[in-house]
Amino acid sequence: xxxxxxxxxxxxxxxxAVKALSFGVAQDECITxxxxxxAGKTSLLRALQGLTPSSGGxxxxxxxxxxxxxxxxxxxxxxxxxxxxxxxxxxxxxxxxLQMGAYCRxxxxxxxxxxxxxxxxxxxxxxxxxxxxxxxxxxxxxxAIGRTLLARPRLIMLDExxxxxxxxxxxxxxxxxxSLHLEGLAILLVEQNxxxxxxxxxxxxxxxxxxxxxxGAAHDLQNNEQLAAAYFGxxxx
Amino acid sequence: xxxxxxxxxxxxxxxxAAFGSAALIALALAVFLGGHVIAQQIISGLxxxxxxxxxxxxxxLTIGVLNFLNFTIPSLFMLTGMIAWALLKSGLLxxxxxxxxxxxxxxxxxxxxxxxxxxxxxxxxxxxxKHGDATEHAIxxxxxxxxxxIFENLVILAFGSESQRFPVPFKxxxxxxxxxxxxxxxxxxxxxxxxxxxxxxxLKQTKIGRALRTIAENPEIASLLGVExxxxxxxxxxxxxxxxxxxxxxxxxxxxxxxxxxxxxxxTKAIAGMVLGGIGxxxxxxxxxxxxxxxxTMSVHFLGGDSVEMVIWGLLLIVIIVxxxxxxxxxxxxxxxx
Numbered sequence: 242x243x244x245x246x247x248x249x250x251x252x253x254x255x256x257x258a259v260k261a262l263s264f265g266v267a268q269d270e271c272i273t274x275x276x277x278x279x280a281g282k283t284s285l286l287r288a289l290q291g292l293t294p295s296s297g298g299x300x301x302x303x304x305x306x307x308x309x310x311x312x313x314x315x316x317x318x319x320x321x322x323x324x325x326x327x328x329x330x331x332x333x334x335x336x337x338x339l340q341m342g343a344y345c346r347x348x349x350x351x352x353x354x355x356x357x358x359x360x361x362x363x364x365x366x367x368x369x370x371x372x373x374x375x376x377x378x379x380x381x382x383x384x385a386i387g388r389t390l391l392a393r394p395r396l397i398m399l400d401e402x403x404x405x406x407x408x409x410x411x412x413x414x415x416x417x418x419x420s421l422h423l424e425g426l427a428i429l430l431v432e433q434n435x436x437x438x439x440x441x442x443x444x445x446x447x448x449x450x451x452x453x454x455x456x457g458a459a460h461d462l463q464n465n466e467q468l469a470a471a472y473f474g475x476x477x478x
Numbered sequence: 479x480x481x482x483x484x485x486x487x488x489x490x491x492x493x494x495a496a497f498g499s500a501a502l503i504a505l506a507l508a509v510f511l512g513g514h515v516i517a518q519q520i521i522s523g524l525x526x527x528x529x530x531x532x533x534x535x536x537x538x539l540t541i542g543v544l545n546f547l548n549f550t551i552p553s554l555f556m557l558t559g560m561i562a563w564a565l566l567k568s569g570l571l572x573x574x575x576x577x578x579x580x581x582x583x584x585x586x587x588x589x590x591x592x593x594x595x596x597x598x599x600x601x602x603x604x605x606x607x608k609h610g611d612a613t614e615h616a617i618x619x620x621x622x623x624x625x626x627x628i629f630e631n632l633v634i635l636a637f638g639s640e641s642q643r644f645p646v647p648f649k650x651x652x653x654x655x656x657x658x659x660x661x662x663x664x665x666x667x668x669x670x671x672x673x674x675x676x677x678x679x680x681l682k683q684t685k686i687g688r689a690l691r692t693i694a695e696n697p698e699i700a701s702l703l704g705v706e707x708x709x710x711x712x713x714x715x716x717x718x719x720x721x722x723x724x725x726x727x728x729x730x731x732x733x734x735x736x737x738x739x740x741x742x743x744x745x746t747k748a749i750a751g752m753v754l755g756g757i758g759x760x761x762x763x764x765x766x767x768x769x770x771x772x773x774x775t776m777s778v779h780f781l782g783g784d785s786v787e788m789v790i791w792g793l794l795l796i797v798i799i800v801x802x803x804x805x806x807x808x809x810x811x812x813x814x815x816x
Contacts, residue, residue, distance in 0.1 A: 313705060316702070324698075328696060328698070328702075330691070330699055333691060337691075341688055344689065345703070345704030388703070
């Protein structure tokens with residue numbers, strides 16, 4: 242397993258956001274974490290990257306215990322997070338945002354890799370020297386993902402990447418996720434768009450109130466009644 | 479949304495253009511009506527403004543990146559002057575002969591820079607490490623105020639509260655077009671220009687500059703991109719110490735006087751300059767510092783020494799009523815504006 246999560250606990254004050262969660266992500270896997278608002282998905286990703294301290298359990302990445310490491314230290318070990326709401330630096334130019342993406346690198350391939358991002362996302366290339374604030378929502382998401390790719394991650398965690406995008410852009414986003422996965426990147430995807438997420442992922446984990454209540458192969462989850470229940474609460478039981 | 483932003487942007491440019499041309503017309507009119515006497519005042523004003531602007535830039539950097547009004551800045555300024563004077567008086571530097579004044583000032587800058595790093599350790603870093611980003615902004619602010627008073631009173635305990643002569647070797651003045659310009663005045667203006675150019679270069683073109691601007695906007699993004707924020711923040715305090723030290727060295731060379739209170743007046747004027755120009759904007763601090771310097775010498779000349787504070791703070795009030803963000807202020811208040 243590339244990433245192993247062992248009975249992870251996350252608390253914010255009195256809120257117990259993630260409760261004894263365990264799962265693993267293999268080298269070439271794309272896994273999706275599903276669940277309604279407040280299920281603890283974002284808390285999970287933040288704790289895995291080290292933005293929020295975990296209050297119990299262990300996180301093993303590539304055989305190393307990273308539970309106590311800072312977010313930059315985890316990034317240098319090739320674990321990365323694209324946070325919710327495409328948090329790009331809007332006062333920096335598109336190019337500067339990409340340069341920041343390679344902040345943790347000191348090799349000579351950075352310029353070539355940035356050009357690779359421009360080839361992949363021609364819209365970004367066309368707006369190279371503009372402030373990132375002028376980008377559309379879709380372009381901002383491409384910048385957020387492109388920037389993260391420049392750190393050369395082995396596992397990329399995406400928190401609600403389709404939020405606020407038009408259906409056409411959501412379609413393109415999922416094509417991108419699929420191609421990243423085919424290129425050998427492991428992916429941990431948190432999504433509200435359950436159907437799309439289950440199409441690209443091989444496995445799914447359903448969270449309810451901080452616990453994993455259901456895990457399984459993506460195609461088994463697609464028509465699962467319990468999954469629907471997880472989104473609409475427990476009233477149907 | 480975009481259209482609204484455009485309108486605001488255009489209005490901002492209009493306001494800046496109006497202020498800019500008003501200032502130029504006033505200067506031209508003053509020179510035309512007053513001749514050499516006024517031109518001489520303008521030179522003194524720009525020299526004084528050069529010192530204010532360096533300190534204003536130090537204020538604006540910490541506010542822009544950390545949203546932290548660093549009240550120790552006046553005491554860092556004062557430490558430089560007083561330590562330099564003490565070094566010179568102690569006779570430790572007699573080996574360096576006629577250059578000892580310069581080495582003494584350098585020693586003062588080093589002490590101010592170390593003091594600034596101490597402040598970072600025990601105000602900003604201490605509280606951030608303990609309580610994270612949830613720290614009340616007032617807590618580092620109040621503790622930096624504590625450092626200001628501690629540094630000032632330590633210096634008073636050690637050297638007394640009188641102001642002291644700091645001997646400077648510049649005797650000759652330049653005579654240009656009938657104007658008398660002191661060599662220290664030229665050194666001040668040139669140094670201020672160099673500092674500003676170097677700082678803009680660092681912020682725009684270097685890795686650490688991009689990291690600082692990203693922290694300014696959102697420390698969490700910076701952290702996700704691999705920036706160890708707690709390791710970069712001391713760089714900011716290092717810069718603060720060096721800027722205050724340089725400004726104080728220039729001040730000392732220009733006036734030949736140091737005292738435990740020399741930072742207080744400079745500090746408040748620099749804050750006025752920074753607010754005038756727009757909090758968090760480097761260019762705002764530069765222009766604001768120069769305006770305050772010019773306003774000071776002009777009001778001394780026309781209205782007498784007692785009018786200075788009234789004119790400067792009156793001008794500041796008018797500017798923030800007309801343009802609450804200052805001349806170069808950004809749309810959002812708080813952080814992320816370098």
